Amino acid sequence: GNSVTQMEGPVTLSEEAFLTINCTYTATGYPSLFWYVQYPGEGLQLLLKATKADDKGSNKGFEATYRKETTSFHLEKGSVQVSDSAVYFCALSDPTGNQFYFGTGTSLTVIP
Amino acid sequence: NAGVTQTPKFRVLKTGQSMTLLCAQDMNHEYMYWYRQDPGMGLRLIHYSVGEGTTAKGEVPDGYNVSRLKKQNFLLGLESAAPSQTSVYFCASSYSGGGSNQPQHFGDGTRLSIL
Numbered sequence: 001g002n003s004v005t006q007m008e009g010p011v012t013l014s015e016e017a018f019l020t021i022n023c024t025y026t027a028t029g030y031p032s033l034f035w036y037v038q039y040p041g042e043g044l045q046l047l048l049k050a051t052k053a054d055d056k057g058s059n060k061g062f063e064a065t066y067r068k069e070t071t072s073f074h075l076e077k078g079s080v081q082v083s084d085s086a087v088y089f090c091a092l093s094d095p096t097g098n099q100f101y102f103g104t105g106t107s108l109t110v111i112p
Numbered sequence: 113n114a115g116v117t118q119t120p121k122f123r124v125l126k127t128g129q130s131m132t133l134l135c136a137q138d139m140n141h142e143y144m145y146w147y148r149q150d151p152g153m154g155l156r157l158i159h160y161s162v163g164e165g166t167t168a169k170g171e172v173p174d175g176y177n178v179s180r181l182k183k184q185n186f187l188l189g190l191e192s193a194a195p196s197q198t199s200v201y202f203c204a205s206s207y208s209g210g211g212s213n214q215p216q217h218f219g220d221g222t223r224l225s226i227l
Contacts, residue, residue, distance in 0.1 A: 008127060045218070049213065049215055098162055100157075104152060104153060104156055
């Protein structure tokens with residue numbers, strides 16, 4: 001079956017620290033992979049995506065590389081800001097069906 | 113750009129009451145989804161639709177019904193609300209389904225409390 005596992009939070013970092021949020025997946029076939037961000041009181045917004053092995057998605061200083069050999073899609077940012085405080089969700093799309101699968105979310109708090 | 117709009121944003125119900133949550137999208141998307149978000153459990157799919165007039169069950173469909181009479185609208189109904197249905201409900205839409213690389217677009221959520 002399809003599933004997404006991401007590191008549990010909460011994660012607290014100081015401003016300008018390096019961020020890594022781990023995400024691994026199991027899937028039938030070759031899924032597309034996504035990172036979404038959810039700010040307080042809002043819905044999920046697409047942060048970045050990768051559609052095939054070795055693709056790197058990037059946006060707003062965040063990056064993630066689709067690693068088929070390790071079935072991973074870890075989110076990284078070199079220098080976080082207070083405004084990056086949010087909940088981050090890793091997700092995959094089922095290439096054989098109509099559904100998307102989400103991890104449980106990782107809460108990030110960045111302190112000045 | 114409205115995107116995906118959910119109404120209402122907040123609601124408090126008593127056990128046994130019924131209500132309908134409305135989701136509307138203006139992006140001409142074929143696929144629409146209803147999720148619930150509970151602490152520590154991420155998003156769980158309730159029902160989805162692959163086009164006007166179609167619906168399908170997701171991971172947690174019990175206690176909910178849906179309808180997609182118009183392409184732009186996807187309604188989620190609770191016939192007899194239970195405290196276990198207290199949650200934040202999110203609607204999402206996408207141009208195509210999981211077989212493509214197109215992401216989902218989400219509404220801002222409906223916070224529902226069942227007393």
